[in-house]
Every structure is written in C-alpha cells, then in structure tokens.
Amino acid sequence: MPELPEVETVRQGLIPVLEGRRLVQVTARRPDLRRPLPPDFSARLEGERIIRVGRRAKYLLVETESGPVLIVHLGMSGRMVLGSGEDRRPFGKHDHVIFITDKGARIVFNDPRRFGLMTFAEKDQLGAHPLLSGIGPEPLGNEFHLDHLQKGLKRRKTNMKAALLDQKLVAGLGNIYVAEALFRAGIDPQRKTQKISRKQLERLVFSIQNVLRDAIAAGGSSLRDYAHIDGELGYFQHCFQVYARENRPCMKAGCKGTIKRIIQSGRSSFYCPVCQR
Ligand SMILES: [Zn+2]
Numbered sequence: 001m002p003e004l005p006e007v008e009t010v011r012q013g014l015i016p017v018l019e020g021r022r023l024v025q026v027t028a029r030r031p032d033l034r035r036p037l038p039p040d041f042s043a044r045l046e047g048e049r050i051i052r053v054g055r056r057a058k059y060l061l062v063e064t065e066s067g068p069v070l071i072v073h074l075g076m077s078g079r080m081v082l083g084s085g086e087d088r089r090p091f092g093k094h095d096h097v098i099f100i101t102d103k104g105a106r107i108v109f110n111d112p113r114r115f116g117l118m119t120f121a122e123k124d125q126l127g128a129h130p131l132l133s134g135i136g137p138e139p140l141g142n143e144f145h146l147d148h149l150q151k152g153l154k155r156r157k158t159n160m161k162a163a164l165l166d167q168k169l170v171a172g173l174g175n176i177y178v179a180e181a182l183f184r185a186g187i188d189p190q191r192k193t194q195k196i197s198r199k200q201l202e203r204l205v206f207s208i209q210n211v212l213r214d215a216i217a218a219g220g221s222s223l224r225d226y227a228h229i230d231g232e233l234g235y236f237q238h239c240f241q242v243y244a245r246e247n248r249p250c251m252k253a254g255c256k257g258t259i260k261r262i263i264q265s266g267r268s269s270f271y272c273p274v275c276q277r
Contacts, residue, residue, distance in 0.1 A: 002074045004058060004139070004172030005212055009219030010080055011055045013233035014107070017082060018050045018062065021101040025085075028097050033116045034075060037097075044068055044120065045099075057135045057171035061126070068120035071131060075115030080233045081108040136168045139208050144170055146198070146205050153193040153201070160196070161189035161264045170208070176243045177215065179270050181208040183242040183252075188276045189269045190262070242270040250275060 002010070026042040038044070048064035055061060062070040072078075085100040097109040097118065109116065121129040136152075137143035152169045156162075163169055164178040173181070182189050184207035187200060196204075218238060241251045242259050250257040250272040257274030 001076050001174055002058065002078070003174035003177050005177070005215035005219055007055055007058045007060060007074065007172070008216050010074065010233045011053050011060055012220060013082070014053045014060070014062075014080060017101065017103075017105040017107065018053050018099075020050070021103050021105070022047065022049045023064075023099055024102050025100040026098070029091065030096055033096060033111065033114055033118060034073075035117055035119070037118055038120050041118070045070065056132055057138070057167060058174075059131065063123065069123055069126055071117070071119050071121055071129065072109075073117040073131075075111060075113065075117065077113040078109060078111035078116035081110055082106070082233065083108065134168055135171045136166075137170060139170050139172060139212055144205070144208075146202055149205055150198065150201055153196065156193050158193055159189060159264065160187055160191045160193060161269050163193045164208075172212075173208070175267055175269075176240065177208075177211055179243045180211045180240060183271060183276060184211055186276055188273075189264060189271050191277075242272065245270060 023045050024047075026045040028037050028041050031037060044067050045064065048067045050062060051065050052063040053060065054063060058073060060072040060074075062072065064070070081095075083106045085104045085106045087106060091098070091108070092110065094110050094112045094114075095108045096111055096114070096116075099107040099109075101107075109118075119131070121132075127133065137148060149170070153160075153163055156166065156169070160182060161178055164173055164181070165175070179189070181204065185200065185204040187196065187204060215238065245259045246261040248259050250259060252272065252275050255272060255275045257272040259270055260273050262269050262271075
C-alpha cells in the first residue's frame, strides 16, 4: 500500500507531464472507484489547465486553473501509468480513468483492488474538505516537531505503533514506515506512548524524517529510470531494515538480535527485540 514516499514519487513523476498542460480528454471507464466518481467528473476537467500537482499526506492534489482541485488517493493498489495518447492498444480491465493532455501524454489510473478514490474540492475550501480537514502535520513540514509529538503522545493511551499510524498525530505514515522509523529510533512498537523519554522522542522525530527522506530519494532515483521500464509511477525497490524481515538478523551494527513479527491491532509489526526497547 502506498505511503507518503510512494505518493510523493507519483507526484514528482506527474509534474513534468501535467503541470502547465491542458487536459483535452478525461475518460472514466466505470462510474466508481471506492466511491462513485463525481457525476460531472470528465466535464469539469476537460479543457482545464493544470497549474500544480501537490500532495497532502497520502492524497495527490491536482489543481486546475479555473475549476476544482482533483483529490486522488491511490488506495491499496492504485498506480499511474504514463504513456502516449497515440497508443492504440486496448485498455486493461483495471484501467479505470484516462487523462490525455494537449501535449499528447496519456496518464492511466490503474487499480486492480479499486480502493482508490477521485473526488473534487473547491479551491478555496480545500483545507476544510472532509478527507483533509482532520489530518495532522506533514512529517517533513515545520509543524511536526518534538513538542507536537510529545503532546500528542501524552494524550494517547496506546502503544507507539498505533499512535504513529494515527493520521491525526502525523500524516502519511503506514505500516512500513512506522516499523522502519521505530527501528531507527530504537523504540519497541509495543511501548506505551506515555513512557517514552524526551530524548527518545527527539530521536524518533529525526528517524521519521530521515526514513521518509531516504525513501523519497530512492523513489526519485527510480523515476529517472521509469521511462525505460514500464512507465509505472510510485512503486520501487526498497531496502527495508525490519519490514518483512521476520527471522532474519538485525541490521544494526553490533546487534545480534533477530527480527520478530508480532500482530498489533490486526496488522504485522516487525522489530528487533534486542535493540528496540
Ligand atoms: Zn537489533
């Protein structure tokens, strides 16, 4: 499932084909994704010039010049596939929405599991949109810092894993990057939120930011190759240190631990019981 770095990579891949371009054709090949598409979906986008492709948490925000902002969520399996508008090959059954620009670029939204979402927000009411209004600070923005994290954790009587998955505390983290950030910070995902020292939290803020920056950089380097592979944006080879590494040796220098998998609130957590306390 795409988390913040994957969505950011998709955004960076879309910028050169969308920003400044006009949408000449928008085709929805079915009326719904996770939810119905707006009834005037194509009509409101066709003819519009895209002025900015932004992102908030895991949402892409495609801003048009005089129309609405298109909010896109990739869901579990959604991807954007770049190609040429001249391509006459038939679409696959999971190719749900097709955008063609005035420069002849084609962007296909493909989503086998169909948990993705596309909807509109009016530009001046974007922040108040129900999908966006309750989301906490961007982890790489100025509002995410030690005091915010400490205050937020104090109020949450839960474990560290559950707290960091809470989008109201910090935006954009999912199962993978929570595991990786807690590993880098040396914090056990089962630790109670109220029992973490300020020093550990300080390390956690850096760990969250660094793990995301590293992943975004890895996504960026995958983008430089994408045209030579298959034109798919957003999924790239990672090297995770704990995620999906059950029973394998801990990668921290000098640690003799073995990565363990446990279930927390129905989802897998991976951690090293030796160096994560
Ligand atoms: Zn370890």
